[in-house]
Amino acid sequence: MSRIPFKKEAPRAQPGDASLSFRQRLRLFYNRHRDGAIGYSLLAPMFAFFAVFSLFPVLFVIYLSFTEWNGVLGLPKWVGLDNFERFFTTGDYLLTLLRAGFYGLLILVGCMSVGFFIALLLNQKVKGVGLYRTLWYLPVVVSFAVVAQIANAVLDPVTGLVHNVMERFGMETIIFQQSVFWMTFWLILITIWKGIGGTVIIYLAGLQGIDTSLYEAAKVDGATRFNILLYITLPSLRPITMYIAIMGIIASFQIFEPVQLLTRGGPQGHTNIILHRIYQDAFQSFNMGMASASSVMVLLFTFTLTMIQYRISQRNQT
Amino acid sequence: MKGSKWFSAILSIFLVSTLVLAACSDNSNGSGNKENSTASNGNAASTDTSDTAAATNTGDDGSNDATAAPAAEPFELTVWSHNVANAMPEANDPTAAKIYDYIQTKMEEKFPGITIKYIDKGWADTLRQAIMVAVMGGNPPDVADGEDFIPEFARIGALLEVPQDVAAQLAPGPMKAAMHDGKPYAVAQMTGVFSLVYNKDVMAKVGLDPNTPPKTWDEWLDMSKKATENGKGEYYGTIVQNMGLGGTFRLAPFMRQVGGDFTTADWSAVTFDSPENVRALTFLRELAKTAPPGSTSMTDEGQFFNLLNSGKVAFAVNGPWHIAWGKQMGCTNCGFAPLPVPEPGHTGNVIVGNTLFYALKQSKHPEAALEFLKILASKEYQEMEANATGRLPANMEAGKNPQLLQTYPELQVFNEIVANEESAPLPVYPKNGPQIWEAWYKAQDITLTTDKPIEDALKEAQKTAEEQLK
Numbered sequence: 001m002s003r004i005p006f007k008k009e010a011p012r013a014q015p016g017d018a019s020l021s022f023r024q025r026l027r028l029f030y031n032r033h034r035d036g037a038i039g040y041s042l043l044a045p046m047f048a049f050f051a052v053f054s055l056f057p058v059l060f061v062i063y064l065s066f067t068e069w070n071g072v073l074g075l076p077k078w079v080g081l082d083n084f085e086r087f088f089t090t091g092d093y094l095l096t097l098l099r100a101g102f103y104g105l106l107i108l109v110g111c112m113s114v115g116f117f118i119a120l121l122l123n124q125k126v127k128g129v130g131l132y133r134t135l136w137y138l139p140v141v142v143s144f145a146v147v148a149q150i151a152n153a154v155l156d157p158v159t160g161l162v163h164n165v166m167e168r169f170g171m172e173t174i175i176f177q178q179s180v181f182w183m184t185f186w187l188i189l190i191t192i193w194k195g196i197g198g199t200v201i202i203y204l205a206g207l208q209g210i211d212t213s214l215y216e217a218a219k220v221d222g223a224t225r226f227n228i229l230l231y232i233t234l235p236s237l238r239p240i241t242m243y244i245a246i247m248g249i250i251a252s253f254q255i256f257e258p259v260q261l262l263t264r265g266g267p268q269g270h271t272n273i274i275l276h277r278i279y280q281d282a283f284q285s286f287n288m289g290m291a292s293a294s295s296v297m298v299l300l301f302t303f304t305l306t307m308i309q310y311r312i313s314q315r316n317q318t
Numbered sequence: 319m320k321g322s323k324w325f326s327a328i329l330s331i332f333l334v335s336t337l338v339l340a341a342c343s344d345n346s347n348g349s350g351n352k353e354n355s356t357a358s359n360g361n362a363a364s365t366d367t368s369d370t371a372a373a374t375n376t377g378d379d380g381s382n383d384a385t386a387a388p389a390a391e392p393f394e395l396t397v398w399s400h401n402v403a404n405a406m407p408e409a410n411d412p413t414a415a416k417i418y419d420y421i422q423t424k425m426e427e428k429f430p431g432i433t434i435k436y437i438d439k440g441w442a443d444t445l446r447q448a449i450m451v452a453v454m455g456g457n458p459p460d461v462a463d464g465e466d467f468i469p470e471f472a473r474i475g476a477l478l479e480v481p482q483d484v485a486a487q488l489a490p491g492p493m494k495a496a497m498h499d500g501k502p503y504a505v506a507q508m509t510g511v512f513s514l515v516y517n518k519d520v521m522a523k524v525g526l527d528p529n530t531p532p533k534t535w536d537e538w539l540d541m542s543k544k545a546t547e548n549g550k551g552e553y554y555g556t557i558v559q560n561m562g563l564g565g566t567f568r569l570a571p572f573m574r575q576v577g578g579d580f581t582t583a584d585w586s587a588v589t590f591d592s593p594e595n596v597r598a599l600t601f602l603r604e605l606a607k608t609a610p611p612g613s614t615s616m617t618d619e620g621q622f623f624n625l626l627n628s629g630k631v632a633f634a635v636n637g638p639w640h641i642a643w644g645k646q647m648g649c650t651n652c653g654f655a656p657l658p659v660p661e662p663g664h665t666g667n668v669i670v671g672n673t674l675f676y677a678l679k680q681s682k683h684p685e686a687a688l689e690f691l692k693i694l695a696s697k698e699y700q701e702m703e704a705n706a707t708g709r710l711p712a713n714m715e716a717g718k719n720p721q722l723l724q725t726y727p728e729l730q731v732f733n734e735i736v737a738n739e740e741s742a743p744l745p746v747y748p749k750n751g752p753q754i755w756e757a758w759y760k761a762q763d764i765t766l767t768t769d770k771p772i773e774d775a776l777k778e779a780q781k782t783a784e785e786q787l788k
Contacts (some may be wrong), residue, residue: 071454072474090785091753157612159621177615178767267615267767268760283447284752286474 064292071288083293100273104252110192115199123207137197148261180270183263191258206240242313249305253298392431395686398462400438401673404706407436413706424693429686460681461690468674469746472498478677484692492672492712495743503676505695506712510637510671511735512571518651520632524548531655535601538658542608545632555608556633557625560766561617562759567670568635571657572598574666585745588783591776599765599772606766614766637671641728642708654731665739750786757782
């Protein structure tokens with residue numbers, strides 16, 4: 001096996017040197033860019049994974065949003081901006097998008113405020129705190145399908161637990177399924193209950209990361225508990241709060257299971273939200289173009305909101 | 319150090335290659351079989367080596383040619399249905415076992431060693447979505463069933479055409495829901511129409527004659543009001559189903575009785591807001607007021623009809639499957655009668671419980687799939703199935719079986735309905751069917767659960783439907 005001479009006194013060979021064989025040129029190239037080659041080789045699997053499972057689907061959805069396609073037969077047919085025009089002018093697309101935002105906001109506020117309060121309680125050094133923490137986190141790991149089955153059994157208009165209890169106490173029964181207010185209420189309440197464990201865990205981690213010397217100093221200075229909360233705990237948790245808020249905004253447009261399993265968009269479509277609408281377009285109407293256009297709109301909406309939120313938080317920090 | 323860098327580089331390249339190759343490969347077990355890979359054309363489901371003969375006749379559009387030669391070696395046929403017999407194979411029901419054995423024997427005559435795997439994927443929307451997702455993923459079952467979406471699937475090219483001689487054995491009414499462009503794409507197994515189901519025990523308890531069911535709308539409404547009034551919160555008149563397509567099926571006969579419908583006769587235009595429909599829905603709204611409060615918002619169909627079976631309400635509208643199922647659920651003293659009419663002679667009904675079996679175009683074993691359909695369409699199979707379930711067979715010869723009426727005398731009412739009332743399936747819209755139905759469900763829900771004007775609800779639904787059809 002011939003080797004390229006690397007004697008100090010010899011002139012440096014160039015990859016473009018015509019006298020060198022391909023193999024020699026490759027070897028020269030590799031020697032010159034060794035770190036880069038190894039680095040990119042190590043990153044390549046992640047890039048490949050990202051390209052196949054994230055980048056390609058996103059680009060494909062963007063492409064599909066300008067087409068009409070049933071997902072099975074033939075090739076997508078280019079229709080330009082028709083789907084986007086339809087998004088703004090027909091049906092309940094815009095309404096379901098805004099409703100998702102409204103639900104998301106309520107859920108986010110509920111999760112953050114209650115979650116923070118529970119995290120404060122769970123941060124106390126009391127007996128059996130591990131058990132309490134587990135109990136609060138338990139709903140997160142329960143499948144929503146199970147939760148929905150229980151909720152449907154509890155809220156059934158004729159045989160449900162709530163109905164029977166109200167009847168037993170001589171109260172006028174409520175048919176929740178016929179009330180927009182009540183179905184919205186249950187939908188949000190159950191979603192908060194299901195997701196609050198995650199917020200609690202994050203806040204708890206944040207609380208445990210606060211330097212205890214700050215609290216000790218504040219106590220020495222005579223600060224009350226409320227002042228400690230207001231001037232030490234809350235400011236220290238600001239990055240975590242921002243993280244939860246940004247993730248919550250993104251998640252608010254991804255609410256799907258509660259609607260699909262609890263209300264199915266009812267009564268009369270008044271609890272339908274954008275992701276459920278996308279699902280209906282894609283897997284019930286086979287209208288991939290419209291579903292993709294709605295997905296792109298959700299992406300743009302979420303991206304814009306997140307950017308605004310991020311900018312505001314950056315400004316507040318400076 | 320140098321060696322470890324080399325090792326890392328080689329490992330990375332190996333990983334990348336593996337990922338790329340894995341991403342580019344199909345699910346074929348016989349990936350080394352070049353002929354199979356080529357035939358799948360990147361669209362149809364890949365085939366295993368045991369079924370090469372059938373798979374190599376794949377068309378340019380990725381579809382398998384139904385005329386392919388039978389497989390030389392044993393293979394598995396996948397059927398997504400819980401309707402092939404009266405129970406799934408794993409239930410070990412002796413009657414069902416006989417039906418499965420019959421199918422197995424018949425299939426083995428042409429495909430020795432074949433195994434048939436039955437999978438329950440639900441019904442209605444759940445099944446429809448499962449099939450659609452499987453079709454989009456290129457890996458659907460060989461055979462499946464359904465009721466209201468066959469023309470829609472045929473239109474997108476997902477189904478194999480059924481030979482005319484097989485389809486010809488089946489009644490034209492049920493087969494109307496299996497047609498697309500004048501060609502059959504499914505075979506009707508069991509079928510049905512709606513009747514009035516009445517609980518005689520409840521009728522007696524609320525002071526009604528249990529042997530005289532209502533014949534007209536007025537009689538029915540009066541009897542229902544009386545039942546609710548005399549029931550004093552324990553017994554009620556009529557439950558009116560609202561939930562989705564199930565509710566739509568049960569409202570349609572009354573719309574048709576007064577000359578209304580969802581569409582024009584050729585299914586090309588929607589007619590939601592016709593005065594006839596308003597009249598029918600107004601009657602049904604009144605009837606729904608005699609039901610247990612909240613029952614129109616129940617989402618579980620089984621629980622809903624158990625209000626009748628368990629002796630809480632006097633009347634409901636349901637199909638022939640209620641004969642056997644109702645008895646199982648406690649409705650041992652229930653009667654069946656033709657639906658009450660607005661005026662004598664104004665009849666109308668809907669073909670329902672119309673179980674249609676079809677073969678998927680991407681089937682790995684298209685010939686076996688079509689043979690399966692042929693067996694399901696046969697007189698012998700349908701007689702066995704009808705005797706096991708008490709349902710109406712779609713095979714015209716099987717329907718004449720005297721043993722069936724001896725076992726299920728209640729079926730006579732349904733035979734009379736079929737003979738005397740004009741019945742048709744629910745329409746299939748030219749496009750955006752699910753969204754048009756959704757608009758209708760909204761109007762239906764407003765009718766049965768609120769006091770808002772029915773005309774306005776129907777106009778809104780009409781407007782949405784017209785937008786969807788543009």
